[in-house]
Amino acid sequence: MVIQHDNPLLSHDEVGILLSAAATAPSMHNTQPWRFEVTGSVVDVLLDEDRTLPAEDPSGRMTRIGLGAAAFNLRVSAAMLGYDTTLAIDPDPDRPDIAVRIFLGARHPSRNSPLGALYSQLRRRRTYRGPLATTDVPSTVLDQITSAARCEGGELRWLDAAARYKLGQTLQAADVLELHDEDRLTERGRWVGGDRAHEGVPSAALGPLPTKPAAVRDLSAGYADPARDSAAFETDPLIAVLTTAVDDQVGWTRAGMALQHSLLIATSYDVVVSFLNQAIEYSALRPQVQDLVGHGAWPQLVLRAGYPAESAAETPRRSWHDTLDVWQ
Ligand SMILES: Cc1cc2nc3c(=O)[nH]c(=O)nc-3n(C[C@H](O)[C@H](O)[C@H](O)COP(=O)(O)O)c2cc1C
Structure with missing residues (x-):
């Protein structure tokens, strides 16, 4: 870390608040693929090349989404401290x-x-991989979650029953591919399962195994874990596809901001979300998801939403000091 500041514009406490808030963002497998540089009153969010997923995310799309989510959290925490912010992607x-x-x-x-005001939701938000309660989410709440994504340049498209059925078939095809994908399973071993102190997804956060096939992604990809319970899952949850108008690094970063804005609004109404991204990660299957949302809209994430029937376990984070590369 390079630290040179005789007369810093931001105080040590402020930098800590900003970077700790950024770190609460979701990232695939909780890799936390970010580093930060603070120069005066400018905060850069950088890619950490050592925290990418070459097998599961060869294009870098998911990693970028994580960076976008972290950047959104920075804006939230800066706003909580009273700062105006503007931003530039790439x-x-x-x-x-x-x-x-x-x-x-x-x-x-x-x-x-x-x-x-969304700052109060940052540490309440968690990815929820358990069964959902049967209570419907009011349409007024879904509208607010949808508007939040739109504010950042994303679109949440809630699937009707026919589209959910088709998506279910695509997800099953993706699960079969994944079970036989040695490179992915090896990579996952680095990040998923067991006890985790600072990064990755611990077994406790994987959620119960479904007793019957369900719309939930099992990140353990078939490896038995005696610590995990099993549970009956809902049969037909609310599902949305988060899309962007462009499918490049800028679009992926915007998708991350849209994701995080909508997740924080969802959290403020106690609505939880999990990710069903396996169908997007396989380039052979992604067009099937695109067929569900219409061409011209690029699917970036598939989300399952509702009220939780159980509590969600916490995933760990690195200290903000370990993510600050330069402060000058
Ligand atoms: C781009 C992206 C893709 C993700 N994909 C999945 C997924 O397919 N399955 C899953 O269970 N969680 C997925 N997650 C959730 C992460 O595992 C989760 O954010 C991370 O473990 C940190 O936990 P938290 O969200 O509870 O803070 C994804 C998150 C992001 C940002």
């Missing part, structure tokens, strides 16, 4: 490792903003 052609640059503007310490 701001410097000479530094392609910088995914998002966030500019902190004037500070209004006593201002309450809707963005800053």
Whole structure:
């Protein structure tokens, strides 16, 4: 880490608040693929090449989504501290490792903003992999979750029953591919299962195994774990596909921001979400998901939503000190 600051614009506490908030973002397999550089009042979110998933995410799409989510959290925590923010995606052609640059503007310490209010949801949000309760989510709540994604340039498309049925078949095909994908299973061993102190998905967060086939992704990919219970899952959950208009690094970063904004709004209504991304990760199956949402819309994530029937386990994070590369 390079630290040179005789007269820093941000205090040590403020940098800690911003980076700790960023770290609560979701990331595939909880790799936390981010590093940060703070220069005056500019915070850069950078890709950490040592935390990518070459087998499961060869294009880097999922990694970028994680970076977008972390950047959104930075904006939320900056707003909670009273700062105005603006941002640029891929701001410097000479530094392609910088995914998002966030500019902190004037500070209004006593201002309450809707963005800053989401700060209270950051540590309440968790990926939920258990069964859902049967209570319906009101349409007014779904509308707010959908609007939150739209604010960041994403679109949440809630699937009707026929589309959910077709998606179920695609998910089953993806699960079969995954069970025989040695490279993926090996990579997963690095990040998933067991006890985890700072990164990865511990066994306790994998959720129960479904007693019958269900719309839930088992990250253990078939490996038996005696610590896991089994449970009956709902038969037909709410499912949305998060899409963007473009399918490049900028689109993926926007998808991450849209994801995180909608997850924080969902959390504020106690609605939980899990990810059914296996069908998007296989390029041979992704067109089947695209058929469900219409061409011109690029599917980035598949989300299952509802009220939880159980509590969700916490996943660990690295200390913010370990993610700060430069502060000057
Ligand atoms: C782009 C992306 C893809 C993900 N894909 C999956 C997935 O397919 N299955 C799953 O169970 N969780 C998935 N997750 C959730 C992560 O495993 C989770 O965010 C991480 O373990 C941290 O846990 P938390 O969300 O509870 O904080 C994904 C998260 C992101 C951001």
